Amino acid sequence: MWLGVDDTDSLEGGCTTLVFHDLLNALPCEHGEPRLTRLWPFAARRTRGNAALSVEIFADDSIIEWLDKYWKDNIEPLKGMISVSEHSEREQYPSDPGMTLFTTQPDEKYYWRAVRGKAEPLDFGHQWGGEGRIGAAASCAWPALTTTWEGIAWRKGVREVSEESLTIVDNMPETFLCRDPRTNRGLVAPRGPCPVMFGVRATDRYSAQKAVETLLEGSAETIGSRVFCTNQASGDHIESSITDVVETKELLKGGHVIINQRYLAFAESGDVNKSAQWLEEGDQFECLGLNYEGQIHLEAIKILKSxxxxxxxxxxGTRMKSMGKGQGVRCPKCKKTSSEVWQETNRIPIFDGWVQPPADKRRHLAKTLT
Ligand SMILES: [Zn+2]
Structure with a gap:
């Protein structure tokens, strides 16, 4: 059977990863590897972290009654607590937790729908709660084709992770996004009131576990830790790249750049924004981005030809000059003429290959490109 939970986050608590960790600890049956899935970043009601969780459990139908009671006692009470949208600090949504149980894993099509756009709740399986049922079911449906791991620990009191432990973990070749390479700032500890002490990402399960143990040695007191298989850095949210030619380019208020009235490079997107500023009419580029209300929000860009x-x-050695419309060009020094009036030369791109926003401005789902 497949069990999923989502949308329990709020300002007052209810961090979904911790709610799920507690549920796994309480389960009266065996379970498989816990999974953390990030879904479509523009889902209207998305909560702060937007992590949906799921796990395969080895149980019979009697688990339904147990889950029903667990839901009522522990998860349903989290409904209605206020959480802040990731889009705007002012936009607030009450959490609307959901839990789902399926006897067989739902078709992966549902995951692809929910990671690339808006999905509606499924109309089968056992379901508890509200909006959170969508993420919970989508997480259950995740086929886990491209995976990374994240080890999470939850704090008892203060959030404190030692620099020494962070350095050891950052130097492990299997971990990623532990530090922002530009500012050297640690990225494993979140900000704000959530109970997460740290979340450390790795390309394999063993390294994630090792990184957790290393960080725990240098951390303040925790209430527990767990390693999740995730779709982070999978790139699953974007089906394919787009290649286009610059027709128009505008610099918007706040430093954002829009190309062809369609491709939006936000000011905070670092080198992506710089690339967009550098491009000129006629230049070719390839990009990755999410379509939102008719515009592509750029997450990566590569200059192809300029x-x-x-x-x-x-x-x-002198640059020739025009002799007037349709008259060809002439050297101002030795007076030689030429009928070839223009010559095309390549501009050397500002960056070579793919560029992405700085580490802390990337989406959880964004693949690391090289
Ligand atoms: Zn000359």
Whole structure:
């Protein structure tokens, strides 16, 4: 059977990873590896972390009654608590927890729908609660084709992770996004009131576990820790890249850049924004981004071709000049003429290959590109 939980987060508590950790500890049956899935970042009611959780459990139908009681005692009371949207600090949504149970894993199509757009609740399986049922079911449906791992520990009181432990973990080749390479700031400890002490990401389960143990040695007191298999850094939210040619480019208020009235490079997207500023009409680029209300929010960009038109150089090394419309060009020094009026030369791109926003501005789902 597949069990999922989502949307329990609020300002007053109810962090979904911790709610799920407690549920796993209480389960009266065996279970498989816990899974943490990030879903479509624009889901209207998304809660702060937007992590949905799921696990395969080895139980019979009697588990339904047990889950029903657990739901009423522990998860349902979290409904209605206020959480802040990730889009705007002012936008607030009451949490609307959901729990789902399926006898067989739901079709992966449902996961793809929920990670790339808006999904409606499924109409089968055992379901408890409200909006959270969508994420809970989508997490159950995740086929886990591209996976990374995250080890999470929850704090008892203060949040404190030692620099020494962080450095050891950051130097492990299997971990990623532990520090922002530009500012050297640690990225494992979240900000704000949530009970997470740290979340450390790795490309395999064993390394995630090792990183957790290392960080725990240098942390303040915790109430528990667990390693989750995740779809973070999978790139699952974007089906394919887009290649296009620059027709128009506008610098917007706040430093954002919009290309062709369609591709939006936010000011805080670092090198992505710089690339967009650098591009000129006629340049070719490839990009990854999410379509939101008709615009592509850029998450990565690669400059493919950029040229500039210049007057040809004369044999003597002087740049030729136009003699007037349709009259060709002439060297101002030795008076040689040419019928080739323009010469195309390549501009050297500001960056080579793919560029992405700084580590702390990337989406959880964004793949690391090189
Ligand atoms: Zn000349």
């Amino acid at each position: 040229t500039k038109k210049e007057r040809p150089l004369c044999e003597c």
